[in-house]
Amino acid sequence: DTGVSQNPRHKITKRGQNVTFRCDPISEHNRLYWYRQTLGQGPEFLTYFQNEAQLEKSRLLSDRFSAERPKGSFSTLEIQRTEQGDSAMYLCASSLVEATREAFFGQGTRLTVV
Amino acid sequence: GQQLNQSPQSMFIQEGEDVSMNCTSSSIFNTWLWYKQDPGEGPVLLIALYKAGELTSNGRLTAQFGITRKDSFLNISASIPSDVGIYFCAGHFYNQGGKLIFGQGTELSVKP
Numbered sequence: 001d002t003g004v005s006q007n008p009r010h011k012i013t014k015r016g017q018n019v020t021f022r023c024d025p026i027s028e029h030n031r032l033y034w035y036r037q038t039l040g041q042g043p044e045f046l047t048y049f050q051n052e053a054q055l056e057k058s059r060l061l062s063d064r065f066s067a068e069r070p071k072g073s074f075s076t077l078e079i080q081r082t083e084q085g086d087s088a089m090y091l092c093a094s095s096l097v098e099a100t101r102e103a104f105f106g107q108g109t110r111l112t113v114v
Numbered sequence: 115g116q117q118l119n120q121s122p123q124s125m126f127i128q129e130g131e132d133v134s135m136n137c138t139s140s141s142i143f144n145t146w147l148w149y150k151q152d153p154g155e156g157p158v159l160l161i162a163l164y165k166a167g168e169l170t171s172n173g174r175l176t177a178q179f180g181i182t183r184k185d186s187f188l189n190i191s192a193s194i195p196s197d198v199g200i201y202f203c204a205g206h207f208y209n210q211g212g213k214l215i216f217g218q219g220t221e222l223s224v225k226p
Contacts, residue, residue, distance in 0.1 A: 050211075091157070101206045107156045
């Protein structure tokens with residue numbers, strides 16, 4: 001499978017714990033995006049990388065959130081001190097710079113904070 | 115900020131019927147995209163539109179980029195049960211580095 005891969009698919013955590021999600025983009029794609037989707041809503045942009053550089057962060061990305069893409073390949077999204085309001089589907093997408101608008105999404109990581 | 119209003123929120127139709135949904139924006143976009151999302155999965159790109167007035171088809175799906183660049187519609191002809199899912203429009207603004215703005219989605223149910 002050469003699509004965008006996200007792990008884990010599901011995560012249940014207790015409030016206050018830290019969680020980390022991983023995204024492996026399509027191999028030749030140099031742009032990688034993170035979105036958050038809550039029930040009944042469309043995805044909302046969080047941040048994106050071009051190669052290893054993080055070029056934009058949404059105001060939705062509080063200080064408890066951090067994303068990295070250390071070698072310009074896979075990316076991680078960490079949430080520290082999770083809150084119940086963090087419960088959502090976290091989606092990763094990737095694209096080529098030349099075809100920025102055609103982003104391909106992974107299956108997402110469903111986070112439940114209890 | 116930029117917002118997309120998608121309508122209707124949900125549709126219940128009989129298999130074989132045609133479907134139409136649309137998206138309007140308070141801002142001008144330079145690209146409109148339509149995605150379909152199945153439960154527990156990520157959105158899958160259906161159609162991408164790049165020019166005002168453009169009409170593009172993908173099988174039974176047809177989408178148009180409005181002349182004003184502030185709206186788009188998606189039509190599905192002769193619906194089948196596997197069309198069930200949530201359809202999202204998304205807009206891209208040229209100087210925003212690939213960030214997409216999504217509508218709230220249209221949930222489609224098809225009765226066999």
